[in-house]
Amino acid sequence: MRFTSEQRLDDGVLEREFTLGEIPGTLWTPGSAPAPLILTAHNNGLPKADPRLVARARYTAARGYTVATIDAAGCGDRPRSAADEQARAELRRAMRAGEPVDEIFESFVGPLVEKTVPEWQTTLDALLALPEIGGPVGYSGWTAVGIRLAVVEPRIAAACFFAGGYVPRAQREEARQVTVPLLFLLQWDDEGNPRQRALDLFDAFGTKEKTLHANLGGHTGTPWFELEDTNRFFGRHLK
Amino acid sequence: MRFTSEQRLDDGVLEREFTLGEIPGTLWTPGSAPAPLILTAHNNGLPKADPRLVARARYTAARGYTVATIDAAGCGDRPRSAADEQARAELRRAMRAGEPVDEIFESFVGPLVEKTVPEWQTTLDALLALPEIGGPVGYSGWTAVGIRLAVVEPRIAAACFFAGGYVPRAQREEARQVTVPLLFLLQWDDEGNPRQRALDLFDAFGTKEKTLHANLGGHTGTPWFELEDTNRFFGRHLK
Numbered sequence: 512m513r514f515t516s517e518q519r520l521d522d523g524v525l526e527r528e529f530t531l532g533e534i535p536g537t538l539w540t541p542g543s544a545p546a547p548l549i550l551t552a553h554n555n556g557l558p559k560a561d562p563r564l565v566a567r568a569r570y571t572a573a574r575g576y577t578v579a580t581i582d583a584a585g586c587g588d589r590p591r592s593a594a595d596e597q598a599r600a601e602l603r604r605a606m607r608a609g610e611p612v613d614e615i616f617e618s619f620v621g622p623l624v625e626k627t628v629p630e631w632q633t634t635l636d637a638l639l640a641l642p643e644i645g646g647p648v649g650y651s652g653w654t655a656v657g658i659r660l661a662v663v664e665p666r667i668a669a670a671c672f673f674a675g676g677y678v679p680r681a682q683r684e685e686a687r688q689v690t691v692p693l694l695f696l697l698q699w700d701d702e703g704n705p706r707q708r709a710l711d712l713f714d715a716f717g718t719k720e721k722t723l724h725a726n727l728g729g730h731t732g733t734p735w736f737e738l739e740d741t742n743r744f745f746g747r748h749l750k
Numbered sequence: 751m752r753f754t755s756e757q758r759l760d761d762g763v764l765e766r767e768f769t770l771g772e773i774p775g776t777l778w779t780p781g782s783a784p785a786p787l788i789l790t791a792h793n794n795g796l797p798k799a800d801p802r803l804v805a806r807a808r809y810t811a812a813r814g815y816t817v818a819t820i821d822a823a824g825c826g827d828r829p830r831s832a833a834d835e836q837a838r839a840e841l842r843r844a845m846r847a848g849e850p851v852d853e854i855f856e857s858f859v860g861p862l863v864e865k866t867v868p869e870w871q872t873t874l875d876a877l878l879a880l881p882e883i884g885g886p887v888g889y890s891g892w893t894a895v896g897i898r899l900a901v902v903e904p905r906i907a908a909a910c911f912f913a914g915g916y917v918p919r920a921q922r923e924e925a926r927q928v929t930v931p932l933l934f935l936l937q938w939d940d941e942g943n944p945r946q947r948a949l950d951l952f953d954a955f956g957t958k959e960k961t962l963h964a965n966l967g968g969h970t971g972t973p974w975f976e977l978e979d980t981n982r983f984f985g986r987h988l989k
Contacts, residue, residue: 561846620819638986699952699953710949713938713964714938718966719966721965721966722963722965722966722973723963723964723965724936724960724961724962724963725952725961725964726960726961726962727957727958727959727960727961734961736982736986739982740979743975743978744860747975
């Protein structure tokens with residue numbers, strides 16, 4: 512892990528860009544240590560530098576968490592194959608047209624999840640090797656990656672998943688194997704995530720300790736107070 | 751409004767029993783005034799002295815809210831007619847047997863809601879006439895009564911409803927007229943409240959600012975942190 516830049520923010524949080532092989536990432540550490548670590552895996556369509564994602568990470572770090580994010584393979588600003596670009600375009604077109612997207616989604620996002628999870632594990636190894644980072648470890652964000660990671664990675668102690676209307680078949684089937692405490696956050700009118708599928712997924716999770724939060728509005732309309740609720744959820748399970 | 755007893759609790763909260771005509775109630779006022787008022791209307795099958803209800807009211811008052819509850823007509827320790835007792839027994843029997851309960855429910859709970867709401871309005875008038883109580887006013891608890899009260903009573907500024915699987919037809923139809931900020935709390939496996947009906951009710955509320963919280967488990971299994979979340983919800987809208 513190689514740090515390429517750093518800046519100290521007003522509230523004492525240290526924000527550092529890093530690379531780990533081909534993986535670019537950002538690490539936020541709060542002024543006070545030791546702090547629980549939260550891996551925030553954003554939706555594959557956004558770069559990790561998206562202002563809303565950065566604002567959330569800084570807010571969370573200022574409240575006493577170490578936060579890390581990466582652009583996983585094929586995501587964010589990472590190179591994309593011509594086939595990936597074509598699949599993304601086709602997915603967007605089909606969604607706009609209101610056509611069924613399951614097959615495109617399955618053939619495109621399924622492999623993306625398979626490639627992303629090992630990169631998160633590599634990142635987690637490197638993060639926990641840093642002297643300033645301990646545990647325990649939480650996961651927040653992209654549902655499909657989080658399911659797989661929670662199933663294969665025993666170091667994940669609690670998870671917050673967002674949306675989850677479209678999730679590859681493999682992860683829908685793995686959902687019952689998720690046994691860590693879970694906060695499942697969805698937008699009631701999410702234009703890209705069918706509500707009933709998200710509710711079915713919540714029902715399927717194997718954990719005994721799961722909470723659903725839903726708010727009115729579209730995919731990007733999550734109210735700010737849900738970030739505070741997420742931090743409190745991690746506070747109950749990681750602190 | 752006549753106070754019949756009072757005790758000062760450890761955290762400075764004053765707990766007073768009162769009667770208002772035939773209505774028995776309890777009022778908790780925090781050490782610091784003025785405080786927003788929360789009307790907590792419990793399920794009609796419980797008395798207001800139920801230890802879990804009292805614990806929640808004390809907890810909320812200790813966090814800076816005035817809390818009031820009553821035993822409404824035919825509820826709690828109030829006299830019940832032979833017809834009411836028979837309807838309650840029949841409802842319990844049908845639920846245990848897994849038989850449809852809509853008609854019993856409609857004919858029994860519908861009129862109960864109609865009788866309860868004016869008693870809450872009378873109580874609210876009397877409470878707001880006390881020098882130590884101002885506003886704004888929130889409502890927490892029994893869904894059907896809360897819907898009717900939120901529709902007919904402009905002094906209600908925010909509401910938290912619990913369960914809501916069985917709600918009389920009149921209130922299901924009025925749900926779209928509820929326009930105050932709303933927190934809707936349900937138990938995912940509530941044995942007495944069909945999940946899909948509760949989700950449909952959440953969908954029907956007319957308010958633009960509504961949040962759903964659901965947790966695994968049966969009717970009485972709501973985790974304690976939801977009480978903290980409810981207090982924060984009221985904090986955002988009443989303080």
